[in-house]
Amino acid sequence: MTDDDLAAPTTDDPLTVFKEAFRRHAAGVAVVTARDAEGTPVGFTATSLASLAAVPPLATFNMARTASSWPAVAETDEVIVHLLGLRNRDLARRMAGPAALRFAGDHWTDGPNGVPLLDGVTAWMTGTIVERVPVHGSAVVVVRIGTGGVGEDDDALLYHDRHYLRPVHLDD
Template identity: 45%
Template sequence: MENFAVEKEPTQALRATFRLHASGVSVITLLDAEGKPAGFTATSMTSLGANPPLASFNVARGSSTWPSLLAGKHVAIHTLGERNLELAQRMAADHTLRFSKNDWQIGPFGVPVFTDATSVLIGKIREIHDVENNAVIIVDVIEGLLGLEAPALLYYQRHYMTPGKSLN
């Protein structure tokens, strides 16, 4: 094991490992219980399988969007490219400002859709699995909206980047 530094504390081991793992950046949007737009930036979105078409993402149960996920039925999962850096940052910041710009419209099932995303999956929430202070959300993919291709927006070492270049 001479090629590795040993980290015995599990929380630090997890954090250090995932800092070394690049993740795609997505934005999840939905409607809250009052029909208002809600959403957040996620780096945990992934395909769960193609037959049937399923996707999943994780969320902290203490997040501002958690009550909306409990009440919601449908979500829009936006994949982001390098041109969407500001959107990723805004959707990760103050929840009262996330929909302050006029860069989204009402999409299928009434969910907010950011029109400059590289793609958007429209899904129906199938299952929510509580795990400690977090949750895993499993979504049935209903349809996709395919936008303009762009180099992927990634999150790595606490920074946004695209393959081969840091953006902040």
């Protein structure tokens, strides 16, 4: 392959390559909630949620160890993973915004084990953290899925190039 075969100009800067490539990679949107050591609710919007195994049911998410929610995730064993649909776009923005405002309001209740459960999500799953793998300044968190529930069906909420989007069904 020659440089003429490439669809776009190249760069030798790994950070630029990384950012530009992942801006073009759409991802589903989830929110992970927990409680910190004082019992304060914490949570964050995640686009790194992935299934790891069906038996036993394991999922992973990644987060920076400098994130405001990291101390809670580092200390607790219990989380709730919320899958967001199109109708949850404002919730995704709220949970990605200032930490002090994430739980202001009546959009959540105490869920199983007292972990914050967000209202109106497409699906939710309790999880027990079974491993935290530090990788540079981040961590891969492995969660064993427990109980959960599904909400009203909705199109997936996608995040792509710093915007929330809806999927387009191509099979119809």
